Amino acid sequence: MSTDTYEMASRQLNNPYLPKLARIEKIIEETWDTKTFRAVFTDDEVRESFSYEPGQFQEVSVFGVGEATFCLTSTPTRRGFIEFSVKQVGTVTKALHGMSEGDIVGIRGPFGNWFPYNEWKGKNLLFIGGGIGMAPMRSILNFCLDNRSDYADITTIYGARTPGDLCYTYEFDDWRKDASLYLTVDAGDENWKDHVGHVPGYLLELAPKPENTIAITCGPPIMIKFALQNLAQLGFKDEQIYTTLEMKMKCGIGKCGRCNIGSKFVCVDGPVFSLAEIRELPPEF
Amino acid sequence: MSEELEQKIREEAKKLLESGEVRLVVGWGKGSAPFKTTPVFIDKPEDVDKLVWNPACTNNLAVYLPQLVKEGTIGIVAKPCDTRAVVTLLQEKQIERENIKVIGVACSGIIDESALKRAGIDLAEVREIKIDGENLLVTTNSGTQTVPMTQAEKEACRICEHRTPVFADVTIGEAPTAVEPEAVENMGTPEERRAFWAKQFERCIRCYACRQVCPQCYCAVCFIDRNDVRWTSKKPTPAENWMVHMGRALHLAGRCIECGECERACPMDIPLMKLNREVAEHVEKLFEFEAGMDPEAAPVFGRFEPDDPDPNEH
Amino acid sequence: MADKVIAKTDLAKWIAELASKFTVIAPEAGEADHAQWKEVTSAEKFNYVPGRYAMAAKEFLLPAYEVLFRYKKDSLEESLPEDEKTTIMMGLTLCDARAIQVLDSVYLDGKFKDPYYAARREKLALIASVCDKPRWSCFCTSVGDLEQWAAGVDVLITDIGDSIYIHPVSEIGEKIAEGEFFRTPTEEETKKKNDIWQNLIALPKKPFAGQDIYKMVDWDDAIWSEIAKKCVGCGACSYLCPSCSCFDIQDEVSGDIVERFRCRDTCQFTDFTLMGAGHNPRPEKTMRVRQRIMHKFKYQIEQFGMLGCTGCGRCVEACPVNIDLREVLTEIVEREKVEAGKN
Numbered sequence: 001m002s003t004d005t006y007e008m009a010s011r012q013l014n015n016p017y018l019p020k021l022a023r024i025e026k027i028i029e030e031t032w033d034t035k036t037f038r039a040v041f042t043d044d045e046v047r048e049s050f051s052y053e054p055g056q057f058q059e060v061s062v063f064g065v066g067e068a069t070f071c072l073t074s075t076p077t078r079r080g081f082i083e084f085s086v087k088q089v090g091t092v093t094k095a096l097h098g099m100s101e102g103d104i105v106g107i108r109g110p111f112g113n114w115f116p117y118n119e120w121k122g123k124n125l126l127f128i129g130g131g132i133g134m135a136p137m138r139s140i141l142n143f144c145l146d147n148r149s150d151y152a153d154i155t156t157i158y159g160a161r162t163p164g165d166l167c168y169t170y171e172f173d174d175w176r177k178d179a180s181l182y183l184t185v186d187a188g189d190e191n192w193k194d195h196v197g198h199v200p201g202y203l204l205e206l207a208p209k210p211e212n213t214i215a216i217t218c219g220p221p222i223m224i225k226f227a228l229q230n231l232a233q234l235g236f237k238d239e240q241i242y243t244t245l246e247m248k249m250k251c252g253i254g255k256c257g258r259c260n261i262g263s264k265f266v267c268v269d270g271p272v273f274s275l276a277e278i279r280e281l282p283p284e285f
Numbered sequence: 286m287s288e289e290l291e292q293k294i295r296e297e298a299k300k301l302l303e304s305g306e307v308r309l310v311v312g313w314g315k316g317s318a319p320f321k322t323t324p325v326f327i328d329k330p331e332d333v334d335k336l337v338w339n340p341a342c343t344n345n346l347a348v349y350l351p352q353l354v355k356e357g358t359i360g361i362v363a364k365p366c367d368t369r370a371v372v373t374l375l376q377e378k379q380i381e382r383e384n385i386k387v388i389g390v391a392c393s394g395i396i397d398e399s400a401l402k403r404a405g406i407d408l409a410e411v412r413e414i415k416i417d418g419e420n421l422l423v424t425t426n427s428g429t430q431t432v433p434m435t436q437a438e439k440e441a442c443r444i445c446e447h448r449t450p451v452f453a454d455v456t457i458g459e460a461p462t463a464v465e466p467e468a469v470e471n472m473g474t475p476e477e478r479r480a481f482w483a484k485q486f487e488r489c490i491r492c493y494a495c496r497q498v499c500p501q502c503y504c505a506v507c508f509i510d511r512n513d514v515r516w517t518s519k520k521p522t523p524a525e526n527w528m529v530h531m532g533r534a535l536h537l538a539g540r541c542i543e544c545g546e547c548e549r550a551c552p553m554d555i556p557l558m559k560l561n562r563e564v565a566e567h568v569e570k571l572f573e574f575e576a577g578m579d580p581e582a583a584p585v586f587g588r589f590e591p592d593d594p595d596p597n598e599h
Numbered sequence: 600m601a602d603k604v605i606a607k608t609d610l611a612k613w614i615a616e617l618a619s620k621f622t623v624i625a626p627e628a629g630e631a632d633h634a635q636w637k638e639v640t641s642a643e644k645f646n647y648v649p650g651r652y653a654m655a656a657k658e659f660l661l662p663a664y665e666v667l668f669r670y671k672k673d674s675l676e677e678s679l680p681e682d683e684k685t686t687i688m689m690g691l692t693l694c695d696a697r698a699i700q701v702l703d704s705v706y707l708d709g710k711f712k713d714p715y716y717a718a719r720r721e722k723l724a725l726i727a728s729v730c731d732k733p734r735w736s737c738f739c740t741s742v743g744d745l746e747q748w749a750a751g752v753d754v755l756i757t758d759i760g761d762s763i764y765i766h767p768v769s770e771i772g773e774k775i776a777e778g779e780f781f782r783t784p785t786e787e788e789t790k791k792k793n794d795i796w797q798n799l800i801a802l803p804k805k806p807f808a809g810q811d812i813y814k815m816v817d818w819d820d821a822i823w824s825e826i827a828k829k830c831v832g833c834g835a836c837s838y839l840c841p842s843c844s845c846f847d848i849q850d851e852v853s854g855d856i857v858e859r860f861r862c863r864d865t866c867q868f869t870d871f872t873l874m875g876a877g878h879n880p881r882p883e884k885t886m887r888v889r890q891r892i893m894h895k896f897k898y899q900i901e902q903f904g905m906l907g908c909t910g911c912g913r914c915v916e917a918c919p920v921n922i923d924l925r926e927v928l929t930e931i932v933e934r935e936k937v938e939a940g941k942n
Contacts, residue, residue: 317923318736323829325829408734408735409735494917494919497832498831498920518849520851521863522664552835552839552916
């Protein structure tokens with residue numbers, strides 16, 4: 001892990017409870033309940049110096065309503081802005097969905113650990129995503145594609161319930177450049193030409209080889225459960241599999257005590273965990 | 286005698302468990318100090334000896350009923366105030382009559398640790414407590430102290446007019462001497478009352494022990510906890526605490542059966558019963574309704590009558 | 600550093616002297632068990648009976664409610680504590696002093712330092728007072744070494760009757776116990792002080808003392824659901840606990856000002872881990888009961904090498920249904936012995 005980047009990130013945060021202000025520059029309607037927000041820090045210095053690692057998260061404030069945790073879905077290789085994707089489920093997400101370009105939000109972060117991409121150099125990468133679970137993976141996927149020569153084969157399997165539930169469709173062509181993209185939906189429509197079926201089943205069909213491969217998966221709990229089962233069946237070891245965990249968070253810095261799984265805080269020791277690390281945690285998520 | 290009543294409670298519980306009429310009996314068991322008991326859940330006839338009856342049997346066990354009855358018929362050992370809570374739960378359809386078996390016990394008062402402390406007892410020295418007529422005998426390391434029950438008991442017990450169960454399948458014990466009804470304390474001018482409660486609510490830490498021990502506070506999402514509509518703020522300032530307690534007292538209007546558990550459970554000794562007593566008195570005057578007396582009665586604020594009194598005229 | 604003695608009749612002068620240079624806080628007089636930590640300007644306002652009050656020392660370091668910042672018209676105004684003077688906390692028990700060390704490990708160590716806690720902690724001096732007798736719920740000697748705990752305060756004071764025996768521990772402690780109202784203790788006074796200390800550390804230990812409890816608390820233990828049967832799910836245990844510090848962060852709007860504050864929260868409440876979409880990793884009370892005890896007796900050891908519990912007994916006294924932590928730990932330990940005996 002890059003400790004240099006970590007030092008820089010830490011120095012950005014004198015008071016980790018104080019958000020930096022950012023203006024919403026662009027809102028992309030991904031699906032009927034999901035939007036991606038591109039935000040730009042209002043302070044020039046912050047905008048220039050802000051850096052993060054793929055896999056980290058931030059606390060986004062809608063002042064007056066509250067804060068919520070969102071992974072950074074943009075990649076640090078593309079500077080000047082940050083992006084996060086929001087599924088409307090509660091008070092803060094509802095407030096965010098009601099915002100327009102030009103509105104101000106607060107950003108606290110980056111927090112958490114990140115994907116150990118340096119350890120993955122020279123390996124094949126297999127991304128397995130479901131629905132909004134693609135959000136954290138988009139960051140590392142685009143990061144690796146931007147550093148293409150560092151990695152061997154890059155393959156993405158991405159699925160959602162219906163074609164209308166797929167996010168980031170505007171990037172699919174990029175995810176096919178010098179890489180493979182396999183899309184699937186649980187139920188197609190008259191325009192759907194790709195695979196129909198659940199993601200874990202498609203994974204088994206495609207039968208990727210585990211040799212020299214790292215698998216990264218994120219999605220609804222049920223999808224993860226079967227994806228992990230099938231990865232094991234295909235011969236993947238626990239140390240080869242990574243995911244990001246999600247718990248309710250407030251402080252994001254390991255103080256408020258809320259997001260622990262056993263003696264690990266998802267906000268500090270995670271959100272990125274290998275399956276080997278997860279096996280040592282109590283079954284509490 | 287307390288021991289006789291204890292024995293009878295155990296016998297009744299044993300009958301219920303042996304016959305299979307109930308899947309468990311909730312009662313009081315020995316606590317971790319001589320002046321404490323703790324709720325126990327007895328599901329085997331041979332375990333009924335864990336049940337006790339003494340002046341520390343304070344918990345209103347009706348609080349457990351709505352959850353417990355989901356899995357079968359429950360036996361409950363209940364003081365008169367607890368039986369009133371059972372009646373209120375029946376009125377409000379939180380439990381069904383056929384799902385409960387009530388072992389009612391006549392009661393002459395339950396002690397309050399805070400009251401004992403005020404009476405000068407050092408709880409660390411207490412070895413045993415025992416009722417003796419109208420007194421509490423407290424055996425300590427340095428001898429026995431006699432404290433009149435009126436000084437040792439919960440305030441709610443001191444003024445309690447219901448000393449036999451109002452509703453039960455079986456009643457154990459006999460009515461002790463009735464208590465003269467006491468008028469609700471006049472706490473002075475609005476300014477004096479405001480100052481009194483402002484000081485009390487400085488101490489509220491929003492632990493919600495009061496709400497959680499109350500059998501009538503069973504809402505799935507309490508108004509205090511809602512964050513889509515913010516009735517109160519989570520910050521424990523006197524103004525917000527006020528809103529919480531006044532709101533709760535009003536939500537309990539016509540429902541509070543004055544067991545005093547809220548006041549007893551409060552770790553900061555806030556005299557919550559003063560609020561509840563005041564509200565209960567207004568309900569009694571306006572609607573001639575006393576909480577928890579008749580399981581067939583409709584809840585007083587669950588209906589409208591054409592001739593409902595206009596509070597502005599009272 | 601030399602020990603000193605001050606006559607109780609001179610106490611007022613010392614406190615006045617301290618109050619002129621520092622902010623002195625102590626349990627307020629006349630409130631018995633519920634004494635809150637308030638600023639002291641004269642000895643009469645100061646509740647000097649040694650002993651453990653309902654409000655733990657954490658009330659000063661982590662106020663039940665504090666504003667983090669205010670936001671108005673696209674600008675943020677930080678709300679950090681701004682005390683110039685050092686605060687002296689007078690009359691806390693050793694269990695509370697130890698709890699402050701536990702809080703230090705949570706708030707000061709790790710990847711981030713909590714600036715609000717740090718601002719108060721850096722300017723805090725502790726005058727701990729030796730308890731002369733235990734409450735019925737005390738079990739400090741079963742969860743730690745009081746000599747070690749005493750080494751973490753700035754001054755240790757003992758009530759020896761007409762006077763107060765003063766033992767400065769740190770450099771700040773030395774500065775605090777300065778002045779003409781102090782004199783050298785007599786042999787008799789020193790003996791009295793020693794007797795009281797010996798009495799304190801002689802508090803009989805429970806069966807779980809000296810055991811590696813963190814190895815014995817088990818995720819699948821049936822005891823959690825036993826406790827959960829009677830637990831009513833309030834927050835009395837955690838809110839009174841001197842080392843429980845979980846908090847919530849919320850926004851509140853007043854006119855055109857948004858106030859972001861933090862306030863106490865507890866893992867015992869149903870919505871503590873409730874997520875926006877409705878998923879709750881701890882929907883059952885059994886799980887929340889387990890979380891609290893495993894956090895205090897296992898996770899904190901794994902995270903900081905320190906037991907989270909300081910044996911103050913507040914949870915034991917406050918629990919409305921008499922869930923007695925001492926009984927819970929004893930049961931866990933005794934059962935482990937039986938299991939070990941079988942093997």
